[in-house]
Amino acid sequence: MGRNTAFLIAGAGLAGAKAAETLRKEGFDGPLVLVGDEHERPYERPPLSKGYLLGTAEREAAYVHPPEWYAEHEVDLPLGQAVTALDPAGHEVTLADGSRLGYAKLLLATGSTPRTLPVPGADLDGVHSLRRLPDSDRLKELFRSASRIVVIGAGWIGLETTAAARTAGVEVTVLESAALPLLRVLGPEAARVFAKLHTDHGVELRCGVQVAEITGTDGAVDGVRLADGSRIGADAVIVGVGITPNTSQAAAAGLKVDNGVVVDERLCSSHPDVFAAGDVANAYHPVLGRHLRVEHWANALHQPQTAARAMLGQDVRYDRLPYFFTDQYDLGMEYTGHADPEGYDRVVFRGDVDAREFIAFWCSGGRVLAGMNVNVWDVTDPIKALVLSGQAVDPGRLADPGVPLDALVP
Numbered sequence: 001m002g003r004n005t006a007f008l009i010a011g012a013g014l015a016g017a018k019a020a021e022t023l024r025k026e027g028f029d030g031p032l033v034l035v036g037d038e039h040e041r042p043y044e045r046p047p048l049s050k051g052y053l054l055g056t057a058e059r060e061a062a063y064v065h066p067p068e069w070y071a072e073h074e075v076d077l078p079l080g081q082a083v084t085a086l087d088p089a090g091h092e093v094t095l096a097d098g099s100r101l102g103y104a105k106l107l108l109a110t111g112s113t114p115r116t117l118p119v120p121g122a123d124l125d126g127v128h129s130l131r132r133l134p135d136s137d138r139l140k141e142l143f144r145s146a147s148r149i150v151v152i153g154a155g156w157i158g159l160e161t162t163a164a165a166r167t168a169g170v171e172v173t174v175l176e177s178a179a180l181p182l183l184r185v186l187g188p189e190a191a192r193v194f195a196k197l198h199t200d201h202g203v204e205l206r207c208g209v210q211v212a213e214i215t216g217t218d219g220a221v222d223g224v225r226l227a228d229g230s231r232i233g234a235d236a237v238i239v240g241v242g243i244t245p246n247t248s249q250a251a252a253a254g255l256k257v258d259n260g261v262v263v264d265e266r267l268c269s270s271h272p273d274v275f276a277a278g279d280v281a282n283a284y285h286p287v288l289g290r291h292l293r294v295e296h297w298a299n300a301l302h303q304p305q306t307a308a309r310a311m312l313g314q315d316v317r318y319d320r321l322p323y324f325f326t327d328q329y330d331l332g333m334e335y336t337g338h339a340d341p342e343g344y345d346r347v348v349f350r351g352d353v354d355a356r357e358f359i360a361f362w363c364s365g366g367r368v369l370a371g372m373n374v375n376v377w378d379v380t381d382p383i384k385a386l387v388l389s390g391q392a393v394d395p396g397r398l399a400d401p402g403v404p405l406d407a408l409v410p
Helices: 014-025 133-145 156-167 183-200 248-252 297-311 380-389 395-399
Strands: 007-010 032-035 083-087 092-095 100-102 105-108 112-114 148-152 171-176 204-207 211-217 220-226 231-233 236-239 243-245 261-263 274-276 281-285 290-292 323-328 331-337 346-352 357-364 367-374
Touching (some): 007 014, 105 297, 133 156, 148 156, 183 357, 357 395
Parallel strands (some): 105 274, 171 204
Antiparallel strands (some): 220 231, 323 331
């Protein structure tokens, strides 16, 4: 395999698979290697905490491509082989078995790893996280056998697994250090909606608490002790306290790393032949005018398509607005745009918040930064247009369901 012709993708998840697909669609006919540390062929992660975990979707639906696709498109797919070292100057990577692969262009799609909880008992049997297909399999089995679980962390993964557990009839206590679930993502105005959603479905939600210890008997979890000395009994504990981008190899190789591999709007790193996409990429966003690392499905789906085209020398840039979605109980939501916790001055609601059928708009100086539609559909395009317009919108008209969203776009 000549180093002057091979394209190498490190990370065989959704981002890596979509990059490989795009390279072939764009006419790249050279050697193409997609290497990953998992033993599963590339799959999408949303089903792991949504349909597959709930039992409403089959396992096969999670995979990006059918198994024969890789051979048919001449994509070499060595699974169970982590990339352990990068040599950008020598255009080589080292794999876990000590072998080396050369490349002309390299895409880092190495994703991220769930953070662990730095407390005693975090390594007991019955402490779970959710990132990979086997994790989802274990949780599905857990929900069939457990009567009470504790979820630590009220972010998206924590709340989605909570909803799946409650749907399965398991009693759930959610522990969150912030004052509300999703507070750092949505701010207090919209976060209250998700707090009430879960308490309405029988979740014991305890916010503003600190976990001191996960307790156990004979090496297995039996509860969680809080900093105030109180204890909550549990058959199992699910930890969802965020993820960390997998950047250690990139940093050791001298690439610029800062909350991810730093890349430009073309997804090119500080080395001209190394690119990054997905969870691991801290990318300059030309519309938002800043670097941003996005940990959501839409980013892993679309960003590598731009990276692949850039690897081929095309004049491209990644300028899609951030987008994510969730499904919890009877609530479906889409969020478009980006609003920092301290970057907006008001939230405007349109619709019935109590009935959980509304759109929320995060605004700054009258300008819409982001919009979230809850159980209201087919409005993503006008929300996107409002954000991209950059123009101030009258908040009274923005809140009025009688004014079509399209009419608000300058």
